[in-house]
Amino acid sequence: MNVLIVEDEKSLAKEVQAFLKKEGYVCDIAHTGKEASEKIYVNPYDFLLLDLGLPDYEGLDLVKEAKEANSEASIIILTARGSTDDKIKGLDLGADDYLAKPFSLLELSSRMQAITRRKHGLKKSITDVHGFQVDLTNRSVAFKTDVISLTKKEFDILQYLLINKNRVITRMQLTEHIWDNALEVDYDSNYVDVHIKNLRKKLGQHKEVDWIETVRGIGYRLNLL
Amino acid sequence: MKLYYKITLINAITRILIVAAFLIFTPSLIYKTAIGHTDARLEKMKAQIFHIVDTKGIGEFLQEEDSTFADYTVLKEKFISIEKVDSLGVDTFVTSQRDIESEILEFRILKHWFTYSNTKYLLEIGESVQYVRDLNSILREVALYLLIIFITVTVVVDLSFMQYLLNPLRKIESKLLATKHPEKFDFKRLNTTTTDFRYLDQTISEMMRTIQNAFHIEKEFIANVSHELLTPISILQTRLENMIEAGTLNEEAEHKILESQRTLGRLKQIIRSLLLISQIENNQAVKNEEANLRELIQEVASEIEVRMEEKNITLVVNANDEFVYKPCNKSLLFTMLFNLVNNAVKYNKQNGKITITGNAVKDEYHITISDTGKGIPAENIESIFHRFRKFNTTEESYGLGLAMVKTIADFHNIDISVDSRPGEGSTFTLSFKA
Numbered sequence: 001m002n003v004l005i006v007e008d009e010k011s012l013a014k015e016v017q018a019f020l021k022k023e024g025y026v027c028d029i030a031h032t033g034k035e036a037s038e039k040i041y042v043n044p045y046d047f048l049l050l051d052l053g054l055p056d057y058e059g060l061d062l063v064k065e066a067k068e069a070n071s072e073a074s075i076i077i078l079t080a081r082g083s084t085d086d087k088i089k090g091l092d093l094g095a096d097d098y099l100a101k102p103f104s105l106l107e108l109s110s111r112m113q114a115i116t117r118r119k120h121g122l123k124k125s126i127t128d129v130h131g132f133q134v135d136l137t138n139r140s141v142a143f144k145t146d147v148i149s150l151t152k153k154e155f156d157i158l159q160y161l162l163i164n165k166n167r168v169i170t171r172m173q174l175t176e177h178i179w180d181n182a183l184e185v186d187y188d189s190n191y192v193d194v195h196i197k198n199l200r201k202k203l204g205q206h207k208e209v210d211w212i213e214t215v216r217g218i219g220y221r222l223n224l225l
Numbered sequence: 226m227k228l229y230y231k232i233t234l235i236n237a238i239t240r241i242l243i244v245a246a247f248l249i250f251t252p253s254l255i256y257k258t259a260i261g262h263t264d265a266r267l268e269k270m271k272a273q274i275f276h277i278v279d280t281k282g283i284g285e286f287l288q289e290e291d292s293t294f295a296d297y298t299v300l301k302e303k304f305i306s307i308e309k310v311d312s313l314g315v316d317t318f319v320t321s322q323r324d325i326e327s328e329i330l331e332f333r334i335l336k337h338w339f340t341y342s343n344t345k346y347l348l349e350i351g352e353s354v355q356y357v358r359d360l361n362s363i364l365r366e367v368a369l370y371l372l373i374i375f376i377t378v379t380v381v382v383d384l385s386f387m388q389y390l391l392n393p394l395r396k397i398e399s400k401l402l403a404t405k406h407p408e409k410f411d412f413k414r415l416n417t418t419t420t421d422f423r424y425l426d427q428t429i430s431e432m433m434r435t436i437q438n439a440f441h442i443e444k445e446f447i448a449n450v451s452h453e454l455l456t457p458i459s460i461l462q463t464r465l466e467n468m469i470e471a472g473t474l475n476e477e478a479e480h481k482i483l484e485s486q487r488t489l490g491r492l493k494q495i496i497r498s499l500l501l502i503s504q505i506e507n508n509q510a511v512k513n514e515e516a517n518l519r520e521l522i523q524e525v526a527s528e529i530e531v532r533m534e535e536k537n538i539t540l541v542v543n544a545n546d547e548f549v550y551k552p553c554n555k556s557l558l559f560t561m562l563f564n565l566v567n568n569a570v571k572y573n574k575q576n577g578k579i580t581i582t583g584n585a586v587k588d589e590y591h592i593t594i595s596d597t598g599k600g601i602p603a604e605n606i607e608s609i610f611h612r613f614r615k616f617n618t619t620e621e622s623y624g625l626g627l628a629m630v631k632t633i634a635d636f637h638n639i640d641i642s643v644d645s646r647p648g649e650g651s652t653f654t655l656s657f658k659a
């Protein structure tokens with residue numbers, strides 16, 4: 001998949017590019033709005049990661065242009081402005097998602113996966129996790145024939161751990177994910193611990209869940225080969 | 226007391242004093258003047274009488290040698306009398322009552338002693354001054370009425386004139402009263418010809434502008450700093466994530482990096498919170514939604530319920546009245562309630578209790594959040610809503626939760642109050658006005 005990263009902060013663009021490359025994306029970088037505008041018209045992209053705060057360009061105009069020239073591309077707005085007004089405008093113009101800076105790369109990639117899943121449908125929407133059938137599209141979990149009822153947050157956590165399997169996910173990353181980046185809420189990471197505890201309890205009634213590993217003092221990891 | 230009442234009152238008092246003095250002194254003044262004139266007339270009459278005596282002799286008045294002459298005018302306002310006396314005296318004016326044909330009247334009398342053909346005589350010329358007395362009493366009555374009218378009229382005129390004159394001052398006053406926050410000050414120029422008021426208005430406006438600027442600079446500073454900090458944090462965060470992704474680190478290094486990420490996350494949260502507060506304060510937050518407060522309470526409660534197990538806390542939600550609050554920013558209201566309930570969990574004791582109530586009170590809606598936590602000492606209550614003020618340093622919090630609560634409440638014009646007893650718990654009350 002082709003990604004255009006539009007970001008005037010060079011080192012940030014570089015880090016995003018490095019990460020996405022490892023994830024299997026082909027990345028292009030534009031440091032200015034003008035450059036981005038040209039690239040959009042020339043190359044077909046699957047993803048546009050768009051920083052709104054460009055010095056030479058009104059970021060929202062770029063969304064409009066991209067919708068014209070590269071209508072297939074999914075657009076994720078990345079911004080430090082963080083005003084809800086921008087968010088609404090951006091989504092109204094046809095952006096697919098919105099991520100406030102500073103964002104976690106894992107969060108970014110999970111959003112990109114979600115968009116892909118939504119747009120194209122995943123080849124295999126049901127994943128087998130140690131005997132549990134996790135359906136990411138219909139957001140359900142079953143063990144053999146028993147459907148396990150999870151709360152929204154419990155499923156979000158399971159899904160996030162699954163998308164980022166075999167990686168340590170910090171409680172902070174999980175918290176940000178389940179609160180939909182609403183960092184304004186005076187949360188603390190205890191919420192995540194309680195949700196994980198409940199998740200383990202619910203799944204544990206069917207089969208031992210030693211595959212959700214607690215990384216002491218840091219976070220959690222879902223081990224899956 | 227209002228200034229213009231005071232001025233009018235002082236004016237009225239001065240006038241009453243002047244009028245009282247006038248009423249007191251005028252009669253005697255009139256009397257004295259009248260007597261003076263009478264005396265002059267009496268002297269003139271004396272001269273006329275002596276002119277008659279000189280040309281025609283005293284016989285004109287006295288027929289017989291030892292008889293007495295007395296003559297009244299028809300209306301008894303004047304009389305002349307000449308009588309023989311044994312000794313002479315000095316000319317005098319006297320005022321005395323005379324009984325004339327059984328009518329007692331007050332007369333001004335000129336007494337003049339003279340010798341004519343070796344005989345001593347006393348000439349008395351009298352003129353009634355009764356009319357002066359009568360005049361005075363009439364005058365006093367008329368004056369009293371006139372003066373009452375005069376005072377009433379002037380007080381009314383004063384009041385309306387003062388009101389007109391001091392109107393600009395009242396406008397300044399109401400302008401200041403309407404300004405709950407310097408941000409809300411109305412800079413419209415005051416329309417007045419009175420230079421003092423114009424100067425006052427200008428000075429206040431200038432001061433307000435200075436204050437507004439200071440506020441503005443402070444807010445802008447926070448917004449800019451926060452914003453500028455977010456980019457480097459972004460770079461750091463992604464870089465740290467990439468280091469872990471590379472998979473080349475040993476376990477210890479990976480652990481350190483994960484911990485650094487957590488620290489970075491804290492930094493991120495503080496900056497985001499500050500940014501949000503400054504956005505709300507700069508009126509950049511939208512406020513065009515409506516929220517059913519009962520439902521909102523339920524939402525917050527269900528969101529936070531998972532935390533109750535941790536300390537085995539009992540949560541009681543008692544919100545039955547429906548109340549739709551608008552215009553508002555729903556997610557901000559959620560954040561506000563969430564932070565309050567979250568604090569109630571955080572600072573609660575083991576096996577404690579949290580009670581959330583929602584009641585419609587007249588046209589207001591009151592939400593209370595009570596906990597059985599350690600409470601807030603009285604001396605700290607004032608400052609709990611201040612930024613970065615934290616009294617308990619062991620909890621994972623950055624001292625911005627309540628500052629944000631306050632900011633959101635102010636943004637929505639919600640009254641917030643705290644009642645707390647150390648050792649027993651705290652109750653936060655939010656009053657939403659319809």
